[in-house]
Every structure is written in structure tokens, then in C-alpha cells.
Amino acid sequence: MHKPVLVIKLGTAVITGADGKADEMIISRLAEEIAELNTTYKVVLVSSGAVGSGKSFIKNYKGTLIERKAAAAVGNPILIQLYHKHFSMHNLVVAQALCERHHFSNRSQFLQLKETFYEFWENNIIPVVNENDLVSNVELKFSDNDELSTLIAIGFDAETLVICTSVGGFLDDNKAIIRSVENIDNTILGYVNSEKSAVGLGGMVSKLTFTRLATSLGIQVIMTGLNQENALKESMAGNSGTIFKPKKSNLKARQKWLASGSITLGSLLVDKGAEKALHERKSLLTVGVKDVKGIFSAGEVVQLINEEETIIGVAKVKLDAAQMAEQVSKKHALAAHCDDIVLF
Numbered sequence: 218m219h220k221p222v223l224v225i226k227l228g229t230a231v232i233t234g235a236d237g238k239a240d241e242m243i244i245s246r247l248a249e250e251i252a253e254l255n256t257t258y259k260v261v262l263v264s265s266g267a268v269g270s271g272k273s274f275i276k277n278y279k280g281t282l283i284e285r286k287a288a289a290a291v292g293n294p295i296l297i298q299l300y301h302k303h304f305s306m307h308n309l310v311v312a313q314a315l316c317e318r319h320h321f322s323n324r325s326q327f328l329q330l331k332e333t334f335y336e337f338w339e340n341n342i343i344p345v346v347n348e349n350d351l352v353s354n355v356e357l358k359f360s361d362n363d364e365l366s367t368l369i370a371i372g373f374d375a376e377t378l379v380i381c382t383s384v385g386g387f388l389d390d391n392k393a394i395i396r397s398v399e400n401i402d403n404t405i406l407g408y409v410n411s412e413k414s415a416v417g418l419g420g421m422v423s424k425l426t427f428t429r430l431a432t433s434l435g436i437q438v439i440m441t442g443l444n445q446e447n448a449l450k451e452s453m454a455g456n457s458g459t460i461f462k463p464k465k466s467n468l469k470a471r472q473k474w475l476a477s478g479s480i481t482l483g484s485l486l487v488d489k490g491a492e493k494a495l496h497e498r499k500s501l502l503t504v505g506v507k508d509v510k511g512i513f514s515a516g517e518v519v520q521l522i523n524e525e526e527t528i529i530g531v532a533k534v535k536l537d538a539a540q541m542a543e544q545v546s547k548k549h550a551l552a553a554h555c556d557d558i559v560l561f
């Protein structure tokens with residue numbers, strides 16, 4: 218039986234209580250629901266909450282980056298033990314997958330990750346993913362687990378990404394949950410404020426950015442809370458939370474992976490001539506690159522930005538950021554091959 222991939226992202230505020238510790242009631246309910254969903258989907262859990270679960274072990278914790286790293290390293294095993302405890306009651310085994318950015322920006326590393334996840338599913342094991350905070354420095358961090366779960370959903374060509382949040386869905390100006398969103402247009406963007414939960418990293422702005430990318434690549438995104446019985450089932454049936462409808466996408470798996478690079482940190486500013494050539498399916502030469510931003514290695518995916526500062530696509534580059542910067546506007550070196558470029 219073909220099982221589509223279902224990615225479920227759990228924000229810090231939905232799985233931890235006021236004391237910062239993981240809420241076992243929520244995890245137990247989740248285990249019950251996932252045991253059922255596991256019969257029809259290949260499930261991936263992306264769980265935040267490591268910092269919250271570990272921060273009480275760090276003296277005078279104030280939330281600096283180094284304290285967060287240490288707290289996450291303590292909190293991750295605590296969290297995974299809780300998942301193990303509650304999921305094993307439903308004969309489900311969990312595996313911990315701590316990811317870093319290069320596991321996504323480098324295609325061969327991503328394919329290794331993918332192979333291992335398929336091995337998990339073959340063995341009826343549920344991967345529980347989190348960022349490997351311990352070794353993620355400022356420049357290379359994911360912005361938050363909304364980003365990580367989106368990269369996973371795109372890379373695995375998921376049918377659905379469920380983002381579980383403490384607000385229970387996407388709210389309009391009257392704080393009422395909008396049930397269904399066809400297009401993330403200016404009206405929808407107008408409802409967003411930049412508030413975040415006190416404990417999480419990502420706010421609604423980040424959720425909407427990633428939701429827009431995922432839906433544009435054919436993935437249905439659902440935002441929901443978890444504090445009611447059958448929360449996942451109800452939201453997937455359209456009875457609670459918000460469903461963001463997917464767009465039709467004809468991109469192949471590799472092109473989707475390339476497109477997911479539009480949320481990486483590097484970018485190339487291309488001139489008008491190069492933009493025209495890209496639309497004629499030509500490769501990108503360094504002479505058409507006006508500026509280089511961010512840190513990236515050869516073989517990674519970066520955004521392509523035109524002179525009007527619009528993101529026009531993504532490219533897997535042949536040179537690293539320093540080499541690219543050295544060649545900018547001067548030489549006709551190959552910056553990205555046309556097969557490695559996806560325009561939006």
C-alpha cells in the first residue's frame with residue numbers, strides 16, 4: 218500500500234507546560250493519534266521543546282545561545298524518553314534524528330538522511346526530529362523548527378505538513394480561526410502580527426513564510442492546536458484549525474529539493490542580462506552576478522535575486538561564497554548550471 222508522508226511539527230508552547238517541562242498528557246494523546254495515523258501515513262514528528270525541557274539544569278539560565286545549546290543537549294534525551302514511554306504503549310518505536318542545515322543544503326547528505334528515514338518506516342519506527350542545537354552556530358542555524366519541518370516536508374514530498382501551535386490555527390483580526398485558506402494574499406498577510414509565544418523561536422510570520430513555500434510546492438499545510446481529543450484527526454478532516462490549500466506543482470523531487478533552498482541563507486544578486494538568460498534556460502555565469510550574500514559552499518543551494526530585489530528562483534552553485542565574491546562581475550566562470558536552476 219502506498220503511504221503518503223505526513224510531517225507533524227510540535228512547537229515548544231504546545232508540548233511544554235508553564236514549568237517548561239514536557240506535558241505528558243499531550244504526548245500520551247499524541248501517541249494514541251499517531252498510532253492510528255501510522256497505518257495510513259509515513260509519519261515524521263518534528264519536536265521542539267528540548268531547550269524548555271533542559272533549561273532548569275542550567276544555573277541562572279537567561280536564554281543566551283550557549284545556554285540554549287547546553288539546555289537542548291540535556292532536554293533532547295529527556296524528551297525522547299517521554300516519546301519512547303508513551304509511543305511504546307501503542308507498540309510504536311521512536312528514533313531520534315538531530316539535523317543540521319547541511320543535511321538539507323547538500324543533496325548527497327540529504328539523500329543519506331532520506332535513506333535512513335525509509336529504513337525507519339520499513340521497520341515501523343517513527344523518526345522524531347529536532348535541530349542539533351548543540352553544534353548549530355548562529356550563521357548556520359535553522360531559523361526555527363517551522364523551517365526544519367518545511368524542509369523535511371518538501372524533501373520527502375509530503376502530502377501534508379501539520380504545524381501544531383499554541384494559538385490553535387490561523388487567526389483573523391477578531392481572533393477567530395480561519396478554517397481554510399486558498400491563497401496567502403495581502404488579506405491573509407494583513408492578519409499577521411509579529412508576536413511570538415514566550416517560549417518558542419518561530420512566530421506566525423515565520424510560519425506563514427514557510428507555509429507559503431510548502432503550499433506552492435504542492436503540500437497541504439494545517440495549523441492546529443493539540444489541546445482537544447483527536448486534535449490531529451479533527452484538523453485533518455477540516456473540523457478544527459486552519460487548512461492552507463496546496464497549489465499544483467509539476468516540479469520533480471530534485472527540483473523541489475532545489476526550491477527548498479530558497480530558505481537557505483545564501484543569495485546571489487543577478488543583473489538584468491543574466492535574468493533574461495536564465496529565463497531562456499541558460500546557465501548563470503559569474504559576470505552576471507552583481508553581489509553575493511551569506512555563507513555557502515560549492516554544491517549548496519542559494520536564492521537568486523533580481524535587481525528589483527525579488528527572489529526569482531534558486532540555484533545549486535558551483536563555487537563557494539568566497540570564490541563567487543572574487544569572480545563577481547569580472548569573469549565568465551560558471552556560477553550555476555542550467556539544470557541546477559529552478560525559477561519561480
Ligand SMILES: N[C@@H](CCC(=O)OP(=O)(O)O)C(=O)O
Nearest residue numbers: 229266267268362417418419
Ligand atoms: N530546537 C529547539 C526548538 C526551537 C524552536 O524552533 O521552537 P518553536 O518555535 O517552539 O518550534 C528546541 O527543541 O527547544
